[in-house]
Structure formats: C-alpha cells, structure tokens
Amino acid sequence: MKPRLTFGQIINMNFGFFGIQYSFGLQQSNMSPIYKYLGADEASLPYLWLAGPMTGLIVQPIIGAMSDKTDSKLGRRTPYFLIGAILCSLALFFMPFSRTLWMAASLLWILDAANNITMEPYRAFVSDKLNEEQHSLGFLTQSAFTGLGQTLAYLTPSLLVWFGLSRDLVNDRNIPYMTITAFVIGAFFSIFSILWTVRTTKENPLTEEELKKIKDSPKGFAATFKEIVEAIKDMPLTMKQLALVMVFQWYAMFCYWQYIVLSISTTFFKTTEQSSAGFREAGLINGQVGGFYNFMAFVGAFALVPFTKRLGPKIMHSVCLTLAGIGMIFIPSIDSRLILFLPMIGVGLAWASMMGNPYIMLAGSIPAERTGVYMGIFNMFIVIPMMIQIFTLPLYYNSLLKGNPENVIVLAGVLLICGAIAVLFVKLKPGQTDSASVPRGGGH
Numbered sequence: 001m002k003p004r005l006t007f008g009q010i011i012n013m014n015f016g017f018f019g020i021q022y023s024f025g026l027q028q029s030n031m032s033p034i035y036k037y038l039g040a041d042e043a044s045l046p047y048l049w050l051a052g053p054m055t056g057l058i059v060q061p062i063i064g065a066m067s068d069k070t071d072s073k074l075g076r077r078t079p080y081f082l083i084g085a086i087l088c089s090l091a092l093f094f095m096p097f098s099r100t101l102w103m104a105a106s107l108l109w110i111l112d113a114a115n116n117i118t119m120e121p122y123r124a125f126v127s128d129k130l131n132e133e134q135h136s137l138g139f140l141t142q143s144a145f146t147g148l149g150q151t152l153a154y155l156t157p158s159l160l161v162w163f164g165l166s167r168d169l170v171n172d173r174n175i176p177y178m179t180i181t182a183f184v185i186g187a188f189f190s191i192f193s194i195l196w197t198v199r200t201t202k203e204n205p206l207t208e209e210e211l212k213k214i215k216d217s218p219k220g221f222a223a224t225f226k227e228i229v230e231a232i233k234d235m236p237l238t239m240k241q242l243a244l245v246m247v248f249q250w251y252a253m254f255c256y257w258q259y260i261v262l263s264i265s266t267t268f269f270k271t272t273e274q275s276s277a278g279f280r281e282a283g284l285i286n287g288q289v290g291g292f293y294n295f296m297a298f299v300g301a302f303a304l305v306p307f308t309k310r311l312g313p314k315i316m317h318s319v320c321l322t323l324a325g326i327g328m329i330f331i332p333s334i335d336s337r338l339i340l341f342l343p344m345i346g347v348g349l350a351w352a353s354m355m356g357n358p359y360i361m362l363a364g365s366i367p368a369e370r371t372g373v374y375m376g377i378f379n380m381f382i383v384i385p386m387m388i389q390i391f392t393l394p395l396y397y398n399s400l401l402k403g404n405p406e407n408v409i410v411l412a413g414v415l416l417i418c419g420a421i422a423v424l425f426v427k428l429k430p431g432q433t434d435s436a437s438v439p440r441g442g443g444h
Contacts, residue, residue, distance in 0.1 A: 002129070002131040004133075004134065005129065005130065007137075009201070010130075010134070010138055010141050012196070012197060012200040012201050013125075013129055013138070013200075013201040014138070014142045014144075014197070015193050015197050016081060016085075016118075016122060016193050016196065016197035017142050017145040017146060017149065017193075018148060018149040018189065018193045019085065019186075019189045019190040019191070020088075020115055020118055020119065020122070020193075020194075021146040021147075021148075021150050021153075022150065022189045022190065023088055023111065023115060023149075023153075023186055024115065024149075024150060024153075025151075025153025025154055025290075025294065026092065026182060026183055026186045027111070027112075028153075028154075028257040028290070029257075029261075029286060029287055031049065031108065032257075032258050032259070032261055032262065033179070033261055033283050034095070034098070035048050035101065035104065035105075036272075036279070037173055037174040038100060038101045038175075040101060042262065042272060042403070043398055043403070044394060046254070046258055046389060046390040046391075046393050047390060047394065048101070048104075048105050049108075049257075049258060050387070050390050051105065051108040051109040052386060053384070054383070055109060055112040055113040055116050056112065056116050056119075056379050056380075056386075057380055057384065057387065059113055059116040059117060060116045060120045060376040060379040060383075061120075061228050061373065061377050061379070061380060062224055062228070062376070063080055063116065063120055063121060064124065064375050064376025064377070064379075065224045065227045065228055065373040065376060066224055067120070067121040067124060068124070068214075068227075068371070068373055069214050069217050071206060071211060075202070075203035076121075076125075076206065077121035077124060078125075078198055080117050080121040081118050081194050081198060082194065082198065083114075083117055083118075084116075084117035084119075084194075085114070085118060085191045085194035085195075086191060087110060087111075087113070087117070088111060088115055088191075089188070090110075091108075091111035091114060092186045092187040092190060093183065093187040094107055095107045095108070095111065096179055096184075098173070098175075118194070119379070120375045120376045120379055123142075123359065124371045124375050125203065126138045126142060127368075127371045127375070128204055128371065129201070129203070132363070135359075135363045135364070136305060136308060136313075136356070136360050139355070140301045140302065140304060140308075140352070140360075141301065141302075142355060143297065143352045143353075143355035144301035144302055144352075146294075146297060146298075146301075146351070146352075146355045147294045147296070147300070147301060147348070147351065147352060147355075148294075148295075148298045149193075149294075150290070150294035150297070151291045151295040151297075151298060152291070153186065154288070154291035154294055155287055155288065155291035156178075156287075157178040157179060157182050157284060157287050158284050158287050158288055158291070160178045160182065161178055161284065165178050165181065167280060167281070168277065168280065174274065176283075179283075210369070213369065227373055228376075228377065231370055231373045231374060231377060232377060236365040237365075237427060238361055238365035238426060238427065239374070241427060242358055242361060242362065242378075242423075242426055243381050244422045245317075245358070245426065246358070246381035246382055246419075247381075247388070248416065248418045248422060249321060249350075249354060249419040250385040250386055251385040251386070251388060251389045252328075252415035252416045252419070254389045254390070255389060255393065255408045255411055255415070256328065256408075256412045258408070259405040259408040259409060260286055260290075261282050262282075262405035263331065263332060263405040263406045263408065264282040264285050264286055264340075265279050265282035265405075266404065266405055266406055267332055267334070267335055267406060268281075268285065268335060268337075269281065269282060272405065285337060285340070288337075290344075292344050292348070293345075293347040293348035293351060294348065295348065296347075296348025296349060296352070297348045297349070299348075300348055300349045300352040300353075301355070301356060304320075304349075304352060304353065304356065308356075308360070313356075313357035313358075313360045313361050314357075314361070314423055314424060315424075316357055317353045317354075317357040317420075318420040318423050318424050320346070320349045320350040320352070320357075321350050321353070321417070321420035321423070322346075322416070322420040323346030323349055323350065324346040324349065324350030324413070324416050325413045325415070325420065326346060326413065326417070327342070327343025327345070327346040327347055327413070328343065328347065328410065328412050328413030330343055331406075331409050331410075331413075332406035332407075332409055332410060359378075362374070362375075362378055393408070
C-alpha cells in the first residue's frame with residue numbers, strides 16, 4: 001500500500017513540471033513569430049511545428065516502456081528527467097540565436113525530443129508515487145504547474161518590457177531581445193525545477209516482485225518495441241474511446257498556438273508583416289492573454305478538484321472544452337484588448353482540464369505494471385492529431401479558410417466543441433465510477 005502524501009510533498013513532486021511547461025509555453029507563444037522573423041510563409045507554418053508531434057510519437061512510447069524496466073541507483077524514472085532537462089536547457093538557450101529557419105527548426109527537434117524524454121517518465125512517476133485515491137490531486141497539481149509555468153513563459157516578454165527593455169530592440173534577424181532573454185530564463189528554469197524535484201522527492205523503492213519482473217523481462221530495442229505493440233493490442237476500452245476526444249482537442253490546440261499571434265495581428269493591426277511594430281505588439285498581446293489563460297489553468301486546476309469529485313472527470317472535461325470552444329469562435333470578432341481576456345477564462349479552464357481529467361480517466365483503467373508504456377502510448381493520441389493538423393491545414397488554408405488566420409481560430413473552437421461531445425461517450429472500465437480516481441476527503 002502506497003503511503004498517503006501530504007499536499008506539500010505532492011507540490012515538491014510536481015515542481016519539475018514547472019520548468020517543462022515553461023519551455024512549452026515559450027514554444028507555444030514564440031515559435032511562429034520566430035519562424036516569421038526568419039522568413040517563413042504563413043501557410044507553411046504548420047510544417048515547421050512537426051518536431052513536437054514527431055518526436056513525441058517516436059520518443060515517448062519508447063522511453064515510457066524503457067522506464068518501466070529501469071532499475072538504477074538514481075531510480076526508475078529519475079535518469080530520464082535529468083537527461084531530458086539538460087538537453088532542454090541547451091536547446092532553449094540557443095534557440096533565439098538562430099540564424100536561419102533550418103537552425104531554428106533543428107533546435108526545436110532537439111528541444112521537443114528532450115521534453116518528451118522527460119514527460120512520460122514524469123507522468124508515470126506521479127502514478128508510481130500516489131495511491132489511486134490521490135491520482136486526481138496529483139495530476140491536477142501537475143496541471144497547476146502547467147498553468148503556472150506557461151503563465152510566466154507567456155508573460156516574460158511583457159514583464160521585461162515593463163522593467164525597461166525596449167519592445168522594438170531587435171537583433172539582425174528581427175528577433176526581439178525580449179524574446180531572446182525569455183528563452184535564456186527558460187533554460188535556467190528547465191534544469192533548476194527538475195533538480196528541485198529530484199532533490200526533494202525520492203522514488204518509491206521497487207518491491208521484490210517489481211524487481212523480479214524487471215530482471216526477467218527481455219531487454220533491448222526489439223523487446224521494447226514488442227512491449228509497445230502488445231500494450232496497444234491489450235489497450236483498455238476507456239483508452240480507445242479517449243482517442244477520438246484527443247483528436248478533436250489537440251488538432252484544435254495546434255491550430256490555436258500556430259495562428260493566434262497572426263489572428264490578433266490581423267484583427268487589431270490589419271497586418272501579419274513580421275517586421276511591423278503591429279506584429280511585435282500582437283506578440284505582446286498574445287503573451288498577456290496567454291499568460292492570463294495559463295493563470296486561469298493554474299487556479300482552475302485546484303478549483304476543478306471538488307467539481308470533478310462531484311460530477312466526474314467526463315462531465316467536467318466536456319464543460320471545460322465547451323467553454324473554450326465558444327470563446328475561440330468569438331476571438332476574431334473582438335477588437336478590444338480588455339474584452340479579449342474574457343474568452344481566455346474558458347481556454348484556461350480547458351487547458352487545466354486537458355492536463356488533468358483525461359489522465360484521471362486513464363490512470364484508473366491501466367495496469368500499474370505497465371503505467372510507463374501506456375502513458376507513452378497515450379501521448380500518441382496527442383501527437384497524431386497534431387501531425388494530422390500539420391499535413392492537412394496547409395492544404396486548405398488558402399482555399400477553405402481564405403488565407404485568413406482568424407478562420408483558423410474559429411475552426412479550433414468548433415473542434416473543441418466536437419471534443420466536448422465525444423468525451424460524454426467514453427465508458428470507464430467495469431467497476432470504475434466516473435469519479436473513482438478523485439480523492440475523498442482533504443488534499444493533505
């Protein structure tokens with residue numbers, strides 16, 4: 001029986017997620033502008049985001065399966081945290097100094113591979129440490145750090161301007177110094193937060209039974225690949241049904257991240273010209289509203305706990321996706337900076353829910369001894385929709401969407417509402433209620 005952890009211990013355990021998500025926040029808010037500064041074509045932007053889903057598709061299931069079978073002095077999952085954090089910090093540091101499109105795209109491949117090396121062992125680590133009763137609090141705390149890390153990542157350029165750094169100060173590739181500084185700060189946070197978790201939270205010692213399974217299990221790449229294939233064949237029904245939900249929500253979110261700066265620039269300044277002051281200002285506005293929705297995710301992650309306990313993760317996820325979908329549909333019709341914050345309430349609640357509720361449903365349906373591999377496979381349900389978006393959106397951007405980034409945001413909103421409907425049809429495993437993984441009693 002796993003010991004019940006205090007809230008402070010759960011905070012320490014999840015603090016490493018702060019640095020991982022600060023990195024993701026920098027990508028979401030800055031990669032499309034960086035690509036534009038380096039001369040990318042609007043319709044081709046999705047192709048340049050291929051690194052994230054491709055590395056996730058390849059790296060996460062393999063690393064998840066490997067971590068299930070790892071027994072080292074540092075622990076089962078910890079070696080992967082450390083390797084990933086070091087590579088991530090290096091890629092973040094060099095990213096804003098990119099001289100060409102191919103250099104920026106190559107560094108994004110390294111950055112996303114590093115984050116993926118860290119991600120699924122980290123999710124499995126949380127599942128390893130907590131008993132089922134605390135799964136909800138553990139994963140929603142992880143969502144809170146997702147919100148906090150990304151809030152600060154989005155707001156960092158605006159804060160630097162507030163502290164006196166000129167928004168118009170750029171290098172010879174038109175990349176603003178506020179962006180360069182933000183990435184250097186991210187490089188520090190990436191390694192520091194992981195080291196904090198490693199220092200404060202030790203992995204549970206493996207039982208004799210677990211050690212025997214690791215010792216007796218076949219080793220090598222072929223065995224790892226076979227384990228992934230077998231796990232896919234044995235996939236629980238709940239996990240299969242969640243796949244459709246993930247298609248809708250992650251296709252939508254990739255549309256949003258890639259085109260929100262261009263949409264704001266079109267709505268507010270009638271331009272997407274990368275060298276214009278309006279385009280740089282649109283980046284700052286996106287940082288501010290993006291920081292707000294991530295702060296809402298930070299607060300909402302904890303606020304969702306009692307509602308998830310009462311209504312179950314399915315209903316809460318459906319409500320949150322609906323609110324975000326409605327908000328995104330209305331974003332292109334908003335020309336007031338203040339009112340633009342309103343739809344971000346729904347986007348923030350949905351982001352908190354995406355980082356928590358699907359994993360609550362998943363954690364209650366998969367066998368404990370295969371947590372790592374199933375967490376890695378579940379990530380395929382995130383990256384495959386992203387890859388579909390990358391290869392399909394450029395085909396109809398200029399025709400169906402009329403070459404207007406505002407229409408991409410509307411499309412994202414419609415898809416989120418489709419996801420809200422799909423999640424209502426997910427069946428949890430026999431004997432598992434909708435709120436089985438939600439903690440009873442207090443969070444301490």
